[in-house]
Amino acid sequence: MTSQSTSSGNYPHQPGQRPLELGVVVMPINNWTDTLQRAQQIEAMGFDHYWLYDHHSWRHYRDQTWHSTVPWLAAVAAGTSSIGIGTMVSSPNMRHPATMAKDAMTLDHLSDGRFILGLGAGTTGFDATVFGDDPLDARQRADRFIEYTDVVDRMLTGETDHTGTWYTVNEGRIVPGCVQQPRLPLAIAAGGPRTLKMATEKADILITLGIPSQPAETLDDFIAQLSSQAESVDQHCAIIGREPGSLRRLAFLSAGRSEPMQSFDAFVDFAGRIQKLGYDSIVVHDRVATDPALNFDPGLIGQLSEWDRTL
Numbered sequence: 001m002t003s004q005s006t007s008s009g010n011y012p013h014q015p016g017q018r019p020l021e022l023g024v025v026v027m028p029i030n031n032w033t034d035t036l037q038r039a040q041q042i043e044a045m046g047f048d049h050y051w052l053y054d055h056h057s058w059r060h061y062r063d064q065t066w067h068s069t070v071p072w073l074a075a076v077a078a079g080t081s082s083i084g085i086g087t088m089v090s091s092p093n094m095r096h097p098a099t100m101a102k103d104a105m106t107l108d109h110l111s112d113g114r115f116i117l118g119l120g121a122g123t124t125g126f127d128a129t130v131f132g133d134d135p136l137d138a139r140q141r142a143d144r145f146i147e148y149t150d151v152v153d154r155m156l157t158g159e160t161d162h163t164g165t166w167y168t169v170n171e172g173r174i175v176p177g178c179v180q181q182p183r184l185p186l187a188i189a190a191g192g193p194r195t196l197k198m199a200t201e202k203a204d205i206l207i208t209l210g211i212p213s214q215p216a217e218t219l220d221d222f223i224a225q226l227s228s229q230a231e232s233v234d235q236h237c238a239i240i241g242r243e244p245g246s247l248r249r250l251a252f253l254s255a256g257r258s259e260p261m262q263s264f265d266a267f268v269d270f271a272g273r274i275q276k277l278g279y280d281s282i283v284v285h286d287r288v289a290t291d292p293a294l295n296f297d298p299g300l301i302g303q304l305s306e307w308d309r310t311l
Contacts, residue, residue: 019309020271020275020280020281020282020309021048021049021250021280021281021282021309022047022048022281022282022283022284022304022305022309023047023048023049023050023051023084023086023250023281023282023283023284024042024047024049024050024051024283024284024285024286024301025051025052025053025088025252025283025284025285025286026038026039026042026050026051026052026053026286027052027053027058027061027066027286027288028052028053028065028066028067028068028069028072029061029064029065029066029067029288030065031065032075035072035075035076036075036076036079038286039076039079039080039083040079040080042083042286042301043080043081043082043083045301045302045305046305047083047305048083048084048281049083049084049085049086049116049281049283050076050080050083050084050085050086051085051086051087051088051118051283052069052072052073052076052085052086052087052088053069053087053088054069054070054087054088054089054090054091054094054118055069055094055125055126055127056093056094056126056127056130057126057127057130058125058126059125062126069087069090070103070107073085073087073107074106074107074110077107077110077111077114077115078110080111080114082114083114084114084115084116085107085111085114085115085116086115086116086117086118086187087116087117087118087119088118088207088252088283089118089119089120089187089189089207090117090118090119090120091119091120091121091122091123091127091145092121092122092141092144092145092148092166093122093123093127093128093130094122094127096167097148097151097152097155097162097167097169098151098155098169098172100117100119100148100152101151101152101155101156101172101174102172102174104117104152104156104178104184105156105174105177105178105184108178108179108180108184109179112179113178113179113180113184115180115184116184116185116186116187116205117152117184117185117186117187118187118188118189118207119145119148119149119152119186119187119188119189120145120188120189120207121141121142121144121145121189121195122141122145123141123212124136138192138213142192142194142195143165143166144166145195145198146194146195146198147164147165147166147167148166148167149186149188149198149202150202151164151167151169152186153183153186153202155169155172155174156174156177156178156183156184157182157183158174158177160172160173185204185205186202186203186204186205187203187204187205187206187207187250188202188203188205188206188207189207189208189209189252190203190206190207190208190229191208191209191210191211191212191213191229192211192213193232196229196232196233196236197236199233199247200233200236200237200240200242200247201236201240201242203247204247204248205247205248205249205250205281206229206233206247206248206249206250207250207252207283208225208226208229208249208250208251208252209251209252209253209254209257210222210225210226210257211225211229215256216257219257219259219260219270222257223270223273223274223277226251226274226277226279227277230249230277230278230279233247233249234278244278248280248281249277249278249279249280249281250279250280250281250282250283251274251279251281251282251283252282252283253282253283253284253285254285255285255291255293255294256293258293258296260284261284261285261296261300262296263297263300264300264303264304264307267284267300267304268307271309284301284304286301287300287301
């Protein structure tokens with residue numbers, strides 16, 4: 001069982017025992033003045049966490065403004081004071097685990113212990129080939145991600161060396177260590193059986209957006225996938241002796257999952273359905289007026305911020 005950071009606590013798994021947490025994910029596409037102003041607005045509105053995508057470039061934004069995530073998030077950390085901040089999500093496509101661990105530790109200090117490290121396996125998109133590497137198949141990506149996460153986890157708690165199939169670390173010191181102890185929270189994106197098992201063992205927060213290899217056609221299908229994943233996680237918790245409530249469950253509404261963002265009532269209905277499955281956090285996209293997939297009601301984010309989330 002993973003060591004638990006002081007920030008993760010023992011979150012009840014049963015519905016209705018704690019308010020639902022809400023976070024907003026932002027793309028690094030705006031100028032700095034607008035970015036900081038929006039981050040401070042999201043914090044002032046009372047959202048629990050602010051997330052930033054971590055890609056070299058992404059989809060149809062490839063030839064548009066796209067800033068580097070770690071320095072951008074460092075500046076957001078310095079310009080805010082209370083909201084949790086995190087990556088949605090960092091992957092082995094972009095950074096060696098020793099670099100990732102050092103960056104994460106530094107962001108934890110810059111945010112005074114508010115940083116959450118979101119990790120994912122990485123896809124076959126632009127990030128996978130930007131350094132001249134050949135794309136990996138799904139099994140290879142899972143193999144690499146499991147080793148990657150293990151190395152990051154161990155380095156954040158003081159280990160310095162690793163020799164494995166995918167990575168080698170020699171005297172990789174992470175000093176002075178995290179503000180949050182024994183380490184900052186790991187939020188692990190998982191969809192398949194192997195990565196769900198690893199997340200159950202390593203994560204403080206499970207991030208899911210369904211099953212990437214089987215995209216859900218309808219919202220009901222998506223919720224069925226979340227239910228199946230929650231059951232798998234509970235079963236593995238029982239096997240390893242982990243209290244299920246110690247693993248927070250976060251549902252991420254990706255750009256392609258727009259149904260809950262069609263109205264406030266639609267979102268509340270969705271939230272109620274997945275909280276009954278044990279999910280205690282939802283992350284939504286911030287609105288982007290120029291993107292048809294994210295051009296929802298301009299007032300919806302404000303409505304969500306004012307919502308009494310005790311379901």
